[in-house]
């Protein structure tokens with residue numbers, strides 16, 4: 001059974017295969033071509049944390065491929081509110097469907113769900129842990145918009161401590177010989193164990209020092225919900241703000257990505273500038289998730 005819990009569950013070849021497959025699904029995602037390969041299959045969306053893009057793009061992807069979706073989200077409206085354990089919920093739900101997408105506030109929850117499931121489990125974000133499907137769509141966006149994936153200069157900006165999108169992406173980038181710049185307030189630095197894995201292929205930097213050189217500017221939201229102390233959050237809130245003045249220093253063919261939602265990290269005036277690709281990135285979530293769903297369910 002093929003679960004997708006961490007980006008490390010995939011080899012470089014498997015990652016590239018999913019990106020190629022996503023390419024073939026783009027016209028289906030746009031509604032131009034019909035494809036019903038998941039007809040008769042049911043996906044369960046199990047969301048214990050808020051989500052717009054991830055949940056809706058999985059749902060759209062499944063429906064465009066002819067499948068059906070059941071959503072279990074409001075904790076208060078399900079037996080979770082009655083004290084049911086995650087293990088029991090998964091055992092029951094996995095007997096109703098062909099795959100489960102889970103988002104949970106606890107790191108490790110998706111792995112635990114997989115151990116209790118009769119069907120493939122896809123991690124749609126586990127606390128500050130991993131978010132592998134976001135990484136696949138990030139890689140897809142980079143490959144499409146930069147026309148290559150290897151040897152790019154990539155700046156990761158914002159909350160490197162708690163962003164699961166960063167934790168997954170950084171592991172994948174090491175497969176593609178990227179030069180990685182880590183840009184964050186000191187208290188939101190990338191955790192030590194990641195630094196060891198990066199084997200020196202990274203550099204802590206200030207945005208001003210590298211802005212003219214980078215190919216990809218990947219901006220993240222400061223993950224307010226992961227802070228134990230509101231006062232600590234206030235110290236770093238609004239640390240980075242990508243304004244048109246900042247963007248003007250970027251190379252003209254550089255791209256700006258953000259997993260969204262943004263709070264105030266990117267000025268809305270940047271949306272119209274040629275480097276802005278974050279809304280396109282959000283669209284690419286659909287063909288990429290189609291590729292993932294067809295991989296695990298066919």
Ligand code: NCD
Nearest residue numbers: 053054125165221259260261
């Ligand atoms: C991200 C997440 O949930 O980790 N959102 C997403 O899936 N696109 C990023 C975030 O919440 O900041």
